[in-house]
Amino acid sequence: TQLLEQSPQFLSIQEGENLTVYCNSSSVFSSLQWYRQEPGEGPVLLVTVVTGGEVKKLKRLTFQFGDARKDSSLHITAAQPGDTGLYLCAGALRGSTLGRLYFGRGTQLTVWP
Amino acid sequence: DTGVSQDPRHKITKRGQNVTFRCDPISEHNRLYWYRQTLGQGPEFLTYFQNEAQLEKSRLLSDRFSAERPKGSFSTLEIQRTEQGDSAMYLCASSRQTGGETQYFGPGTRLLVL
Numbered sequence: 714t715q716l717l718e719q720s721p722q723f724l725s726i727q728e729g730e731n732l733t734v735y736c737n738s739s740s741v742f743s744s745l746q747w748y749r750q751e752p753g754e755g756p757v758l759l760v761t762v763v764t765g766g767e768v769k770k771l772k773r774l775t776f777q778f779g780d781a782r783k784d785s786s787l788h789i790t791a792a793q794p795g796d797t798g799l800y801l802c803a804g805a806l807r808g809s810t811l812g813r814l815y816f817g818r819g820t821q822l823t824v825w826p
Numbered sequence: 827d828t829g830v831s832q833d834p835r836h837k838i839t840k841r842g843q844n845v846t847f848r849c850d851p852i853s854e855h856n857r858l859y860w861y862r863q864t865l866g867q868g869p870e871f872l873t874y875f876q877n878e879a880q881l882e883k884s885r886l887l888s889d890r891f892s893a894e895r896p897k898g899s900f901s902t903l904e905i906q907r908t909e910q911g912d913s914a915m916y917l918c919a920s921s922r923q924t925g926g927e928t929q930y931f932g933p934g935t936r937l938l939v940l
Contacts, residue, residue: 719868746928755830755917755931756869801868803929811882812857812921814929816868 716740719802719817726792727825734787734820736802743807745785746814747776750799759787782807792824828852830932832918838938839908846904847935851920858901859929860893861917862886869917875901876923908939 718737726732736745744763748756760769762778762785769776773796775788785802799821803814831850839845851858856877861869872891874882877898887893890908895901905912915936919929 715868717868744928748931753934753936755832755919755934758928758930761928803868811874812929813859813871813874813882814861814869814919816861816870818866818868 715818716815717802717804717817719820721820722818723821723823725823725825728793729791730824732789732792732822734800734802734822735784736786736804736817737784738804739783740804741782741807742804743782743809745778745782745802745804747785747787748801748803750801750819756801756803789822792822794824794826797822797824830918830920830930832916832932832935834935835933836936836938838940840940841910842907844904844906845908845937846902847916847918847937849901849903849918849932851900851918852930854922855920855930856898856923857921857929858895859919859921860901860903861919863915863917863934864913872903905937908937910939913937913939 746761747759750756760776765780765782767778773790777786799819801819803816833848858875860872863869875895890906893903915934917934919931921929
């Protein structure tokens with residue numbers, strides 16, 4: 714079983730629509746990162762959230778860390794074809810000094826023109 | 827900041843052969859991680875270095891796998907007697923010790939074992 718459950722696994726939408734991706738766990742994380750990955754490339758960092766309840770905005774992307782630091786969401790407003798890619802959430806467990814990340818399975822987003 | 831680099835980007839080998847991958851982290855980062863990603867999955871942790879010390883190894887890292895970071899800078903990951911199940915993307919990441927857990931990933935090495 715995955716420590717981080719990400720949903721939905723696939724999302725196919727039209728340009729201009731809004732969407733939300735969820736990342737949930739029963740474990741508490743000291744921080745959570747969101748990455749975007751293109752085929753054949755490594756994950757590229759979008760944001761790191763560290764405080765429960767924290768909200769960060771990156772242009773049309775809004776990231777939220779749950780109050781209990783067990784879950785996170787990524788909301789994209791007015792999606793564009795350039796947003797197409799694999800979105801991954803990853804967390805470092807609270808109390809771990811080593812910093813290894815646990816990843817969700819990812820959400821494959823396709824935005825059609 | 828030139829980013830994390832990995833070499834080679836692609837490797838095709840025959841079952842039973844040995845392969846070695848290299849990772850060069852961001853220069854001021856003293857933490858280095860190796861992950862493996864298979865199709866349809868998120869990356870899975872393999873091992874972690876702080877400077878030259880290997881501090882954690884996953885159960886995924888069988889006896890055929892070995893990683894080194896001899897001078898605390900670049901790292902190598904060697905797979906001996908490769909098996910078809912080793913086919914995957916091997917990702918390297920680095921971070922600062924005092925910069926929280928934010929990890930920056932390289933472009934990966936895609937391994938195909940025939």
